[in-house]
Amino acid sequence: GAVVSQHPSRVICKSGTSVKIECRSLDFQATTMFWYRQFPKQSLMLMATSNEGSKATYEQGVEKDKFLINHASLTLSTLTVTSAHPEDSSFYICSATGPGQGETQYFGPGTRLLVL
Amino acid sequence: AQKVTQAQTEISVVEKEDVTLDCVYETRDTTYYLFWYKQPPSGELVFLIRRNSFDEQNEISGRYSWNFQKSTSSFNFTITASQVVDSAVYFCAPPADRGSTLGRLYFGRGTQLTVWP
Numbered sequence: 001g002a003v004v005s006q007h008p009s010r011v012i013c014k015s016g017t018s019v020k021i022e023c024r025s026l027d028f029q030a031t032t033m034f035w036y037r038q039f040p041k042q043s044l045m046l047m048a049t050s051n052e053g054s055k056a057t058y059e060q061g062v063e064k065d066k067f068l069i070n071h072a073s074l075t076l077s078t079l080t081v082t083s084a085h086p087e088d089s090s091f092y093i094c095s096a097t098g099p100g101q102g103e104t105q106y107f108g109p110g111t112r113l114l115v116l
Numbered sequence: 117a118q119k120v121t122q123a124q125t126e127i128s129v130v131e132k133e134d135v136t137l138d139c140v141y142e143t144r145d146t147t148y149y150l151f152w153y154k155q156p157p158s159g160e161l162v163f164l165i166r167r168n169s170f171d172e173q174n175e176i177s178g179r180y181s182w183n184f185q186k187s188t189s190s191f192n193f194t195i196t197a198s199q200v201v202d203s204a205v206y207f208c209a210p211p212a213d214r215g216s217t218l219g220r221l222y223f224g225r226g227t228q229l230t231v232w233p
Contacts, residue, residue, distance in 0.1 A: 002163075032219055034219075034220070036223075042225070043207070043223045043225045044161075044207070046220065046221075049219075049220060091159060093159075093160075093161065097219050102149070103166070103219045104149075104151065104166050105151075105219065105221060106163060107153070107160060107161035107162075108160070109158070109159065110159045110160060112159075
């Protein structure tokens with residue numbers, strides 16, 4: 001149990017375009033989802049926390065207009081990187097938790113974004 | 117303030133050796149959960165263990181064991197008879213303080229474990 005999927009697994013886009021990444025909990029209700037960013041050989045940096053039906057809470061320094069997060073259902077959260085630039089290239093990972101998961105975050109497989 | 121210290125940035129061992137990954141954390145909470153995750157080269161984080169701060173008993177799961185010492189804020193992880201497939205980055209993750217969103221975790225830089233055949 002506790003499976004989280006993420007789509008797409010990798011995406012290449014041109015500078016200036018927007019990219020949407022989906023995170024789905026497949027077998028549990030994800031009342032809370034987290035979005036992280038990870039640079040090569042670095043730790044995970046929490047970008048934002050989203051609770052189902054509420055606005056996301058962004059970490060300090062993360063531009064909310066740049067990284068749009070929607071968590072409209074108990075199984076789906078989306079991260080949209082708007083007007084992507086090469087510096088947005090990174091590994092984006094989502095995680096999810098909810099009732100019955102004991103605060104354990106279950107992670108998706110991640111999305112590698114390359115902006116040309 | 118730093119929330120977690122994994123002093124070993126990189127560890128290399130030869131297959132079948134035992135290896136211990138250290139974790140020292142900071143928290144203002146009196147009750148909390150602690151977690152260990154594994155990140156293999158594929159990138160996906162794999163949940164290994166959740167430990168409640170109430171429970172200081174050591175835990176063993178197959179070749180994995182954990183030693184939790186609340187008095188010293190340490191939560192060390194030992195792999196017995198390591199295997200090449202254990203090669204990964206391992207993260208110890210304490211929680212954010214209760215004043216913030218429930219379930220937020222802090223990830224340090226992790227420990228890169230390489231197991232050579």
